[in-house]
Amino acid sequence: MSVTVAIVGRPNVGKSTLFNRLVGRKIAIVDDTPGVTRDRREAQGRIGDLTFRLLDTAGYEDANDESLEARMRRQTELAIAEADVILFMFDARAGLTPTDEHFARLLRRSGKDVHVVGNKAEGRAAEPGLMEAFALGFGEAIPLSAEHGLGLADLYSVITHAVDRIAAGDGDGADEDGGLRKPLTDVDVIEEDEGDEEAPVRRWNPDRYLNVAIIGRPNAGKSTLINRMVGEERLLTGPEAGITRDSIMVPWEWQGRVINLVDTAGIRRKARVQKKLEKLSVGDSLRSIQYAEVVVLLLDATIPFEKQDLQLADLVEREGRALVIAVNKWDLIEDKNAKIRELRETCERMLPQLRGVPLITLSGLQGRNIDKLMEAIHAVEKVWNAKIRTAKLNRWLADMIEHHPPPAVSGRRIKLRYMTQAKTRPPSFILFCSRPDALPKAYERYIVNGIRDDFELPGSPIRLWVRGGKNPYVKDDG
Structure with a gap:
């Protein structure tokens, strides 16, 4: 029996550092800039022999309007609703802040199993902050150093007690693997049918997991598309370009098969990427291409096939990934017949190394043609796995x-x-x-x-x- 554990707290207290520590690899971007994490990210965490579903969240902001901070807060609240155990993290060296105290009141109303974690607790400078934590009403704070791995034994005890409590109760909780299916990268094919000498290709197993990365320029609509595919506001969206920073994997079942959708940060031309944080986000997106099996290059129908789009398609080809080109915001196009002819001609002319690549028009905002997109994804996967005798x-x-x-x-x-x-x-x-x-x-x-x-x-x-x-x-x- 496993549980879902959410790490929450105000910005820049070390949530993503702890997330990476428990996952065992650096999959969340970590930087000194406050508010790096914006979406909730999930993975399988591990402490010793204990595994659990782990959620990383955006830093909590006291905002209730339609601002980006307010939308980030709602993503954190969704993670709290999903969690069985909440690790409420604060900076033990800085002590409690009004935002910490406000967040604590919200967590008390949630009725969840909350444990206060004082991060950066190495050394005597953290002792006053750890004592202050009693005022939050959740008992003694767990002293922790996410960067150095100190205090994990106490987290092990907390999560183990939650597992025992759920097992003794109604049995609610995640599956044994923490509720998250591990992406597969190994080849999983069925051997050739030796009885059919004329069969041109080997058949592959269409029941295994499929890793699909959605890439494109900023504001192409990648997060909106994934939200419509999974049927919930799983990812943060809005009119601001560059909202997504981390590559976020969202498991989704389509026609009985698990599809690991990976949302990525928008990739601009290299010359325009100046800030360190954007460089980290772009690097994370490029790594997502390497780990994907199928890549969907999402174009904006109003400005398709910009130079950066063509460079991204060429990168996917050089990495050897299967590619589908999806033209988003199709609802904004008036003369659709003329536009699709123009797009297909441009695609064949500008991408001769990928001749015949599927080109699908859709509207992520309205959820149109998602079935056609998935059919194209499975078609290129089949081609990508083809074996000619x-x-x-x-x-x-x-x-x-x-x-x-x-x-x-x-x-x-x-x-x-x-x-x-x-x-x-x-x-x-x-x-x-x-x-x-x-x-x-x-x-x-x-x-x-x-x-x-x-x-x-x-x-x-x-x-x-x-x-x-x-x-x-x-x-x-x-």
């Missing part, structure tokens, strides 16, 4: 050579001997030939484009490595 691949290669043989270089012909697929995710091939260094790049593109068209692999990155050597299945190929 070696025999079929070499029959195809012979036809390609017959139709258009490689050119002679320095008066000598290049002999293409054999081809095989080395891996999937993305589809990657090795072409063996007599003079690999002399094979023109244009002919390599001819082979790659032929694979994409003839084996129906639209939109996916395709890798081709040219190597010297003979066909290993022929004793002497001349």
